[in-house]
Amino acid sequence: MTHAVTYEHIKTCKQTGARLGIVHTPHGSFETPAFMPVGTQATVKTMSPEELKAMNAGIILSNTYHLWLRPGNDVIREAGGLHKFMNWDRPILTDSGGFQVFSLSEFRNIKEEGVHFRNHMNGDKLFLSPEKAMQIQNDLGSDIMMAFDECPPYPATHEYMKSSVERTSRWAERCLEAHARPQDQGLFGIIQGGEYEDLRRQSAEDLVALDFPGYAIGGLSVGEPKDVMNRALEFTTPFMPFDKPRYLMGVGSPDSLIDGSIRGIDMFDCVLPTRIARNGTLMTSTGRLNLKNAKFKRDFTPIDEKCTCYTCTNYTRAYVHHLLRADETFGIRLTSYHNLHFLLNLMEQVRQAIREDRLGDFREEFFEAYGFNKPNAKNF
């Protein structure tokens, strides 16, 4: 059958093997490698849809678990779907709720039929299953849906991970069965297996046999060292189809976006840029800074001299510092805008470097300027 979501390959970087492409969806297309801003509760925190478009966001992510609990997938279905509800007409990807069940909920009980757990807000008993996750996402009407999987913690034993991967494969089949609108919404499978090469291969082969329109790599960026993540990508991607999009879930630090792209990843998402922005931490072309620091009180330069975003074009570090210190909402609007723009612009630079077959050189230049090459450089 023809999938609702397809991948068009443009070229491969001769220096690194990174892929330049376009993902086509029912709500339009976006270039890859792409970073997806996260709009957990049907809004990318502090931002308007127009602002996201002005910074060239091609696709955003929203969270099934949160929307299921509030306002309820029935409300969003009645509104005409998530796009209409939140006034966003470009592509939307929704996760399956699985990750939140494992990271936010309490007293979870994993059975073959699904997961019993308690609502993290009010303690109510809840049940999420492959069928339920599909029904919610069908109601939301996202362009890209994610299969319901188990996300084991890191580290997990090989024995536990093997049984988990096998259950995730069985759940993936049930997701495909339950998916009511395959002509309107593309469903991606999620490859699990932790840091175990044989289990990543097993998971990938199981899922590829089911012919999803795209594949994600889950269970990374959960606390493992960066080289463990990079190695996992290297031994997993060879088992992923070349002609379908590859999505590395939950990754959004600048270094990992570049290193993931180099390893053939097309899509990324992370709350990092907006979360750290609300705490005053900004990503710049020369590394990160915390604008709440007293030294910025009289700094009348932009956050980043090289940045062309709304914040850097119109405001000084001193003004944003003042707004953050005064707990003014406009402060976190300005910092969120800047950080999202920074990562979206970084991905545009990555795509340009692929076009020019110099992503390896770009990586060296960026890492040097940002400070990732310093001893004790922190990861984000």
Added chain:
Amino acid sequence: MTHAVTYEHIKTCKQTGARLGIVHTPHGSFETPAFMPVGTQATVKTMSPEELKAMNAGIILSNTYHLWLRPGNDVIREAGGLHKFMNWDRPILTDSGGFQVFSLSEFRNIKEEGVHFRNHMNGDKLFLSPEKAMQIQNDLGSDIMMAFDECPPYPATHEYMKSSVERTSRWAERCLEAHARPQDQGLFGIIQGGEYEDLRRQSAEDLVALDFPGYAIGGLSVGEPKDVMNRALEFTTPFMPFDKPRYLMGVGSPDSLIDGSIRGIDMFDCVLPTRIARNGTLMTSTGRLNLKNAKFKRDFTPIDEKCTCYTCTNYTRAYVHHLLRADETFGIRLTSYHNLHFLLNLMEQVRQAIREDRLGDFREEFFEAYGFNKPNAKNF
């Protein structure tokens, strides 16, 4: 001398006596009667300057007391003034800090030289005087500065009020003396006197003799009944010059904006629209509503069917209800935008009604639709 701020009278409403005019300032002109959104800490809460322009805000107000304490008037002077600091190139009015000293601070000690008090944030000892209030506002570079006055609480005895009014007149003279940039910034005098007709007259005559470019009426909207306020306006405005702007401080409920305009007031300010917006309360053409109420969960209509603002054009009550319930910043952006637009649009309707000599009719229509004519109607 030629004042930095002047009033151009366009016409008087034949039905009510309300004034249509234009106030000219160093940063441009605005039509009156005008409502001024309040940007206490160099930002109108949750809004961008571009959004304020899109809703036709002609002038905003900012608070001397807050900016003096944070980030400090020296920082704003070094930034090139408040307009540049906050990226707002239209007129700005700053108050004198007097009202906040009396409403926010503790342990205040009023002497002839000024007021000793403690910082409401950290308890530090502070001193504000006519000279200090002028110096701060000269540093801020506002188009309209306010004289430093005493704001007695309501009710106050005639005896206390009389001595207070006399001190305010002496302080007003010192303000004029201390004002360092009269060619760049217009200084308004503030008429006090509470509900006492003789004292309002005395205060007005004292200040008018000093030839300020504009006059405010202070000490109203501080808890007195609405008819007390209206009466005070009626017996005060006859002593105010016809050819200078008249500003009623701290007033922003829709009924008071209309009733003040009818009594010859040109300028108003209030935190009401943004403050209630953050609590989910919206002003609409058919009265107010609280969007947090459960009944709006599945209401897929705009906040106000008759409204043309960004919020009402693009979003439903159900969506904004969801954002407010979920504590999402975008929710208070949307409600703040709507309420500010509502009052700015109301003032445009008031000006149009003056042009057409039918502000009395407009008042009746508006009050009826909004519900002010109902028994037990609440104020705003």
